Amino acid sequence: EAQVTQNPRYLITVTGKKLTVTCSQNMNHEYMSWYRQDPGLGLRQIYYSMNVEVTDKGDVPEGYKVSRKEKRNFPLILESPSPNQTSLYFCASSGQGGNQPQHFGDGTRLSIL
Amino acid sequence: QKEVEQDPGPLSVPEGAIVSLNCTYSNSAFQYFMWYRQYSRKGPELLMYTYSSGNKEDGRFTAQVDKSSKYISLFIRDSQPSDSATYLCAMSVPQGGSEKLVFGKGTKLTVNP
Numbered sequence: 001e002a003q004v005t006q007n008p009r010y011l012i013t014v015t016g017k018k019l020t021v022t023c024s025q026n027m028n029h030e031y032m033s034w035y036r037q038d039p040g041l042g043l044r045q046i047y048y049s050m051n052v053e054v055t056d057k058g059d060v061p062e063g064y065k066v067s068r069k070e071k072r073n074f075p076l077i078l079e080s081p082s083p084n085q086t087s088l089y090f091c092a093s094s095g096q097g098g099n100q101p102q103h104f105g106d107g108t109r110l111s112i113l
Numbered sequence: 114q115k116e117v118e119q120d121p122g123p124l125s126v127p128e129g130a131i132v133s134l135n136c137t138y139s140n141s142a143f144q145y146f147m148w149y150r151q152y153s154r155k156g157p158e159l160l161m162y163t164y165s166s167g168n169k170e171d172g173r174f175t176a177q178v179d180k181s182s183k184y185i186s187l188f189i190r191d192s193q194p195s196d197s198a199t200y201l202c203a204m205s206v207p208q209g210g211s212e213k214l215v216f217g218k219g220t221k222l223t224v225n226p
Contacts, residue, residue: 004156031211040121042218043157043201050209058213090156096210099145099164104156 004105023091032074119217132189136202143204
């Protein structure tokens with residue numbers, strides 16, 4: 001079954017404690033992206049990756065890092081989380097080229113105290 | 114002006130009603146127009162995908178795009194309680210060989226039995 005898998009699904013942690021949210025896809029997609037979803041603001045892109053070792057900033061990259069060492073994995077790293085990063089996070093992937101729909105994971109709900 | 118405007122609702126209708134969901138946009142560079150459905154505690158799933166102005170039908174769902182007015186719509190016929198979800202319009206611009214999605218804030222729909 002084609003899917004995007006995120007872990008953990010839920011996490012409560014404290015300010016400043018480094019955390020990583022993993023994302024893995026089994027569709028051999030080149031393009032992967034991270035979004036955060038906040039009430040009243042909708043989904044906003046954090047970072048994206050066009051392929052292995054190729055990443056770039058989205059609209060709200062501050063406070064986040066990513067890496068793309070393997071095609072299937074695209075982890076989101078919060079080096080020093082702060083309460084304003086409390087949000088619902090989604091990873092998505094798609095093939096290259098236009099007309100390639102994005103597939104989303106089921107989300108990771110982060111609470112930073 | 115936001116790039117994509119979508120009335121957040123909520124929208125509550127009786128079972129069997131015709132539902133109309135709408136978005137307006139300001140960026141003429143948008144190429145593809147999509148509707149995603151998001152159930153509670155799940156990621157967005159692609160419902161409809163259109164490129165050109167006009168209508169596209171899939172079962173009970175019809176997507177309509179009017180590029181001259183920068184307006185897109187989703188119609189749901191014979192709505193069912195299982196259609197209760199948040200509906201997100203999304204529009205794409207080229208990004209790194211793929212497409213970046215810009216989302217509306219979503220409209221929460223409840224279909225009452």
